Amino acid sequence: MTPAALTVAALSLDLGPTRLVDGIGFSVAPGEVMALVGESGCGKSVTAQAIMRLLPDAIRQTGGQVRLGEEDLTALPERAMQAIRGRRLSMIFQEPQAALDPLDTIGAQIAEALRQPLSRVRAEVRRMLEDVGISDPERRIDQHPFELSGGMCQRVMIATALIARPAVLIADEPTTALDVTIQAQILDLLRRLAIERRTAVVLITHDMGVVADIADRVCVMYAGRIAEAGPVAEIFAAPMHPYTALLLASIPRLSDVPKSPLAVIAGQVPAPGEYGPGCRFANRCPRAEPRCATTTPPLLAAGQGREIACFAPLADRRAP
Amino acid sequence: MSHTLEITDLKVHFPGRHGAPVRAVDGVSLHVAAGETLGLVGESGCGKTTVANATVGLQAPTAGSVRVQGTELAGASRSVLRDVRARAQMVFQNPVTSLNPRMTIGAAVGEPLLVRGRAAGRALRDQVAALLEEVGLRAEHAGRYPHQFSGGQRQRIVIARALALRPALLVCDEPVSALDVSVRAQILNLLVDLQARHAMSTLFVSHDLAVVRHVCDRVAVMYLGRIAEIAPRDAIFAAPRHPYTRALLAAVPEPDPAVQRAKPRLPLAGEIPSPANPPAGCRFHTRCPIVVDQCRHEVPPLRRVGDSDVACHLA
Secondary structure, three states: OOOOOEEEEEEEEEEOOEEEEEEEEEEEOOOOEEEEEOOOOOOHHHHHHHHHOOOOOOEEEEEEEEEEOOEEOOOOOHHHHHHHEOOOEEEEOOOHHHHOOOOOOHHHHHHHOOOOOHHHHHHHHHHHHHHOOOOOHHHHOOOOHHHOOHHHHHHHHHHHHHOOOOOEEEEEOOOOOOOHHHHHHHHHHHHHHHHHHOOEEEEEEOOHHHHHHHOOEEEEEEOOEEEEEEEHHHHHHOOOOHHHHHHHHOOOOOOOOOOOOOOOOOOOOOOOOOOOOOOOOHHHOOOOOHHHHOOOOOOEEOOOOOEEOOOOOOOOOOOO | OOOOEEEEEEEEEEEEOOEEEEEEEEEEEEEEOOOOEEEEEOOOOOOHHHHHHHHOOOOOOOEEEEEEOOEEOOOOOHHHHHHHHHHEEEEOOOHHHHOOOOOOHHHHHHHHHHHOOOOOHHHHHHHHHHHHHHOOOOHHHHHOOHHHOOHHHHHHHHHHHHHOOOOOEEEEEOOOOOOOHHHHHHHHHHHHHHHHHHOOEEEEEEOOHHHHHHHOOEEEEEEOOEEEEEEEHHHHHHOOOOHHHHHHHHHOOOOOHHHHHHOOOOOOOOOOOOOOOOOOOOOOOOOOOOOOHHHHHOOOOOEEEOOEEEOOOOO
């Protein structure tokens, strides 16, 4: 097995006395797309910020490790981290227009990721723009973000993130602000670049369709913990955690019977700080047993590269 | 019999910054029959929200006709508009900004009844209680404020308020787009349920084709201010006739990796052109995979092909 490009181990993040992310762990291999999926407030975006070491001041990492290859980023001084961001570890965001500098040409912004003036790396930047599917790159290179559409700005952000050939790309809802036809183009692009450049991609999304489209593996998060993780094909075909199963059943599909009732998850996600001592899904779970409310189910291997944190999974795949 | 909503050759133009007007809606005709749900889909900037706004009198048409139960909205007086708004109610995307944070939800839901003199006092309280229960909330919630509810519950409150006057037409503009996946299903179930119970007509605006397929009887696809295709739900999803409809359907990522990865890709080249300077001929011709010379000069009229009305020379 190839060594992981990125490893997150037992990561815990606290906001004051409230634990937002509770000891989560996963790894991503070179060329692999790993989706971190969950509803708002599940902790997927703060996890991304923690990997980049770009957490807001109020949120502290109180445990765990983030390793880039063999190197532990958690212990690095900020100066060393600055040399890593954008070069070995890059990130793209949901709102491409907001993430680009409106006063600078897109060519200059892409060159900045190489720490070079545009004049010295112009040919390289132009090739990168071509690679992300920007037509007429020689003209676009000197334009400003306002002259580009949302889809093109997202391509520019991807070009900026990838020009230094980072080992790991964190993509936080990269297509949520885009129209579906543009989303399809950007997802195809991300998958192609992951394969061609052997970039490890952490894809953060709430959209199960996006996960099904380009991810190799998926971690389903709920209320700051991983409920279930494993290969996308297996998890979608046979979800074991009741949360994953209900989430998948609640999405209208092009193949279901129109107007038939969709599965619903009773109640709502508990707010951080209102978690009980046991499984955080217990109060909404149709399969909950008494111990679910009092004891936290550990995330255990379940065969076929799967992991699950549940005392009453849907199909027990653990080896006898 | 007249339809609940009848839109004929609707045009809504906005003044452009650089001279040319933005032709947000440019000759749209559609209807919603009694008890029917029409889905209006398209990507950002296609004009679907402007059509919705014109339907409830929030946007005056530049030209054309919008009739709700036979009453013309174009050029209508304030009193006529006020009357029509009682019959056509709107649910917006974001429930958080749709509710006054300083008003109890009982007051918010009861306000349409109160200001129109339909109920007051005890009768008003009873009707508000019934409305809250109808959308899955409890009567004793009436005294609470919006911030005490989750996003999904707030959308229920907004729906209860829209139902208060028992409108003939409900216009929903992306009613579930701001909600989390698990909550989305609750609201969709509620809308389907309400349609069945009240035989209300609904104009359902959304960019999400799977959602539209789930709740609608017919579907209209818009592109750059015009209708590309209108057809019954099963026809449009089984046999889309317009190349844009086909591309849109192919682009929907299905939450099933086996299906999704086997799906043929129909990537659209380029971007949506500006509605201030739309292409001549068929507006889709700059991105169309099957474009022929005729498309660049001649505007394709909507014509009947099978069960669908399609604006394409080649359909």
